[in-house]
Amino acid sequence: MKGNTMQKKPQVFLTFDVEGPAPNEDVLDRRTQFILMVILKKLKRNKLRGLFFLPGSVACTVQNNSELMEALKSHEIGYHSSTHSNGPLIFQFTDIADYNEAIEASIKKETQSFRQGDVKDITEKGFLAFQGTFPKRKIVSFRAPFMSWSPPHLEALHSLGISHDFSSSVSDRPFYFRGIMFYPPGLPLDGIPNIVGFWGESPSNAKSKRFKLNLTLSRILKAPCTVLSLHPARLVFKTRRNYLKKDSRNINRGSLDVAIRLCVIELLFRQLNILQRMKLIQVTPPLKIEKNPLSEINSQVAYDRSVYAARKLFHYNPKFLYSHFTKFFGLGYRKSSVPFETESLGIIRGRILWRVEAQVKRQITMKNGLGKRVKDTFNGVIREILYAIDASASKVPRYRMASRFGCDRHGRDVETGLDEYVKLLRTRDSKLHTVLVLGSRVKGAWIPRSDVDVTIVSDSLSSKSLSAISQRLYDLKVQIQYSDRPLNLGIVASSYYSKSEFIRSIERFDFQALDALFYGKIIYDDGFWQVAMERYKELERKYGFDRDRLKKMVKHV
Ligand SMILES: [Zn+2]
Numbered sequence: 338m339k340g341n342t343m344q345k346k347p348q349v350f351l352t353f354d355v356e357g358p359a360p361n362e363d364v365l366d367r368r369t370q371f372i373l374m375v376i377l378k379k380l381k382r383n384k385l386r387g388l389f390f391l392p393g394s395v396a397c398t399v400q401n402n403s404e405l406m407e408a409l410k411s412h413e414i415g416y417h418s419s420t421h422s423n424g425p426l427i428f429q430f431t432d433i434a435d436y437n438e439a440i441e442a443s444i445k446k447e448t449q450s451f452r453q454g455d456v457k458d459i460t461e462k463g464f465l466a467f468q469g470t471f472p473k474r475k476i477v478s479f480r481a482p483f484m485s486w487s488p489p490h491l492e493a494l495h496s497l498g499i500s501h502d503f504s505s506s507v508s509d510r511p512f513y514f515r516g517i518m519f520y521p522p523g524l525p526l527d528g529i530p531n532i533v534g535f536w537g538e539s540p541s542n543a544k545s546k547r548f549k550l551n552l553t554l555s556r557i558l559k560a561p562c563t564v565l566s567l568h569p570a571r572l573v574f575k576t577r578r579n580y581l582k583k584d585s586r587n588i589n590r591g592s593l594d595v596a597i598r599l600c601v602i603e604l605l606f607r608q609l610n611i612l613q614r615m616k617l618i619q620v621t622p623p624l625k626i627e628k629n630p631l632s633e634i635n636s637q638v639a640y641d642r643s644v645y646a647a648r649k650l651f652h653y654n655p656k657f658l659y660s661h662f663t664k665f666f667g668l669g670y671r672k673s674s675v676p677f678e679t680e681s682l683g684i685i686r687g688r689i690l691w692r693v694e695a696q697v698k699r700q701i702t703m704k705n706g707l708g709k710r711v712k713d714t715f716n717g718v719i720r721e722i723l724y725a726i727d728a729s730a731s732k733v734p735r736y737r738m739a740s741r742f743g744c745d746r747h748g749r750d751v752e753t754g755l756d757e758y759v760k761l762l763r764t765r766d767s768k769l770h771t772v773l774v775l776g777s778r779v780k781g782a783w784i785p786r787s788d789v790d791v792t793i794v795s796d797s798l799s800s801k802s803l804s805a806i807s808q809r810l811y812d813l814k815v816q817i818q819y820s821d822r823p824l825n826l827g828i829v830a831s832s833y834y835s836k837s838e839f840i841r842s843i844e845r846f847d848f849q850a851l852d853a854l855f856y857g858k859i860i861y862d863d864g865f866w867q868v869a870m871e872r873y874k875e876l877e878r879k880y881g882f883d884r885d886r887l888k889k890m891v892k893h894v
Pocket residue numbers: 354356362417421481482483
């Protein structure tokens with residue numbers, strides 16, 4: 338949907354970091370689980386949707402809590418890295434000079450098993466296992482623990498399917514950059530007042546953090562997008578900073594303190610509920626890519642905020658991270674195209690997946706478009722006329738339930754018809770290599786008036802180095818050559834290639850070639866198909882692709 342973002346309803350993202358209390362956020366204790374459940378009930382009562390970020394470590398605890406799992410079903414789930422606080426952390430394992438090596442290190446870290454510290458059997462395969470914990474939904478959003486994200490790490494996650502980032506603090510407006518949506522920094526609600534009307538840890542510093550509920554609300558109404566962020570653990574425990582300063586006996590909050598904080602949260606939720614009912618705001622709308630250009634970017638601020646925790650909490654001074662930030666933001670937009678050999682596998686993989694997805698989307702839009710429907714109707718009428726005048730059309734036998742591709746609208750058997758078609762092609766063209774059937778006829782979704790989509794690899798003609806006019810003549814010639822007259826079964830040669838063209842299409846990961854490889858049913862082959870399959874498998878090994886994922890992407894074309 339195109340539209341002016343300026344006129345859109347303000348968006349509010351209610352985000353929650355689901356993690357245990359400092360210093361080991363990877364352990365989700367019982368008190369926090371309890372508070373989390375209280376918050377989830379409040380959200381439900383107020384018909385609000387939230388975005389819950391879970392570290393992989395915590396997901397393992399949550400998946401054993403059926404009540405929590407059930408309550409989380411109606412909310413968006415985001416990834417909070419495989420581990421929260423067990424090092425090495427993002428700012429450490431990506432702090433290496435070479436940008437591409439940093440990406441590789443990140444992919445390794447987010448897809449490999451690890452066991453460390455108190456954390457048991459977590460994230461066997463990192464992000465992949467995390468996805469498995471929440472089947473039936475796609476995890477697309479990410480927030481770095483301590484907001485200390487790093488560009489190579491985010492690019493690595495992007496190649497694994499993440500497309501929305503909530504940790505960058507780069508701009509006050511959401512924007513789209515290098516395949517990722519970036520959201521504004523979160524407005525922390527953790528210092529929720531112990532005196533109603535103030536945010537702040539204690540009345541003494543409440544002055545400096547003076548903050549009123551209605552100020553938050555007016556800000557929400559004015560800004561195009563506000564991210565509110567809350568750590569449920571911090572409602573029951575003091576913050577990490579307090580933990581570091583004070584002794585551990587003093588980290589719990591008193592029950593009255595907790596009760597007051599929950600009251601303020603309830604108040605906030607009710608207000609948001611009213612604004613949502615009045616259709617003045619959207620609370621945690623479904624995550625969508627909107628290609629707004631970059632605005633007000635400040636990579637220096639992004640860097641400073643990202644390394645804040647590294648320096649302050651972990652006394653770690655990054656050496657190379659700054660160069661990654663300048664590289665990432667300095668590169669600007671780049672068109673997604675043929676992979677560059679010099680780039681890391683992770684980037685290439687991400688880019689290829691993105692490209693296939695874009696092609697498939699475009700194809701589906703075209704399929705459902707008015708132009709296509711008009712053309713289909715027109716072709717259908719022509720076909721009927723030709724069927725009526727071509728005597729040999731009736732020679733194709735009737736459909737028997739056992740055959741592969743169903744029947745056409747006259748009840749003729751498509752499979753036998755296709756055999757006839759191949760015979761016809763061979764009389765017209767002696768250099769046929771492979772013919773395969775695609776589309777609804779092989780995916781089991783055919784109806785009698787469905788086209789029979791075929792892909793043809795043959796070396797009879799080459800479209801290389803043709804001018805625009807001769808290209809049109811060539812297309813016409815090919816259409817005649819590959820038409821199914823006089824059978825008129827509705828066979829459409831939707832793609833035709835020479836051998837080398839088809840191999841090139843595989844190398845470019847064109848969705849038509851992928852569709853043919855994964856779903857095509859061969860009706861004629863002189864041995865070329867084996868060669869094509871081998872080439873694809875080679876690429877799959879080289880880039881480390883998950884074939885099922887690609888298969889799923891092209892499934893609905
Ligand atoms: Zn966190």
